Amino acid sequence: MQKEFLQNDKNITTYALNTFKPEDNILKEIRERAKKLDIPGIHVSDMDGKHLEILISMAKAEKVVEVGTLAGYSGICIARGMRNKGVLHTIEIEQKHFEAAAQSFKNAKVDHLVKQHLGSALSVLAELEKEAPFDAIFIDADKVSYPDYLTWAEKNIKIGGVIIADNTFAWGHINDSHFETLELEKQVKSIREFNYRIANNSQFIATILPTGEGLTVGVRVS
Numbered sequence: 460m461q462k463e464f465l466q467n468d469k470n471i472t473t474y475a476l477n478t479f480k481p482e483d484n485i486l487k488e489i490r491e492r493a494k495k496l497d498i499p500g501i502h503v504s505d506m507d508g509k510h511l512e513i514l515i516s517m518a519k520a521e522k523v524v525e526v527g528t529l530a531g532y533s534g535i536c537i538a539r540g541m542r543n544k545g546v547l548h549t550i551e552i553e554q555k556h557f558e559a560a561a562q563s564f565k566n567a568k569v570d571h572l573v574k575q576h577l578g579s580a581l582s583v584l585a586e587l588e589k590e591a592p593f594d595a596i597f598i599d600a601d602k603v604s605y606p607d608y609l610t611w612a613e614k615n616i617k618i619g620g621v622i623i624a625d626n627t628f629a630w631g632h633i634n635d636s637h638f639e640t641l642e643l644e645k646q647v648k649s650i651r652e653f654n655y656r657i658a659n660n661s662q663f664i665a666t667i668l669p670t671g672e673g674l675t676v677g678v679r680v681s
């Protein structure tokens with residue numbers, strides 16, 4: 460019998476949250492402060508934050524790039540996974556988000572591990588190339604650029620390193636054939652291209668973790 464891939468069961472969600480307690484007061488405060496500052500509430504989910512921390516820890520990652528800082532929620536999860544060693548380069552285009560994240564990293568006492576970059580991801584990534592290869596790369600910015608971010612990541616991840624991307628179920632639209640807006644269509648097609656490419660690149664083993672948003676994870680094996 461084919462087992463279902465997703466569990467849309469509130470009872471199970473409550474159980475998972477109560478058991479694994481993914482969000483402490485530091486992370487909770489970020490959601491609240493961001494809201495007050497009118498920063499969109501598009502942080503990773505609480506469980507995906509925990510998944511990030513664990514994946515980074517499993518990869519023993521010490522040189523990490525994050526594309527899309529927002530207010531620092533996922534960056535803190537990544538930094539925690541780094542076990543107090545190494546550097547996380549995190550890139551953000553919006554000044555307000557950049558500043559909120561600086562406060563978050565300080566509050567979480569991980570600011571010594573984080574190098575924040577303000578600017579457009581593709582130009583900052585070009586600069587960061589001289590520091591490659593990286594142990595882990597987390598992609599969570601504008602969806603239409605996911606294929607470009609993947610091209611950069613494929614080139615700059617070490618063998619054994621991990622590429623992770625959020626929202627890869629495209630808010631439930633990943634397998635749709637009709638779209639309400641052209642913008643949505645472009646985003647979905649870009650995420651689909653991202654998933655297709657990493658799934659079919661023989662240098663990677665990859666999967667999509669069936670979290671609420673879909674978390675694509677690829678390990679470079681050759």
Ligand SMILES: C[S@@+](CC[C@H](N)C(=O)[O-])C[C@H]1O[C@@H](n2cnc3c(N)ncnc32)[C@H](O)[C@@H]1O
Nearest residue numbers: 502503527529532533551552579580599600601
């Ligand atoms: C989904 S949010 C990131 C959430 C964050 N990773 C977290 O979970 O806490 C996406 C962020 O990427 C930023 N962004 C969008 N396009 C960008 C670009 N071209 N270069 C850099 N940052 C960008 C947005 O301003 C926003 O803060």
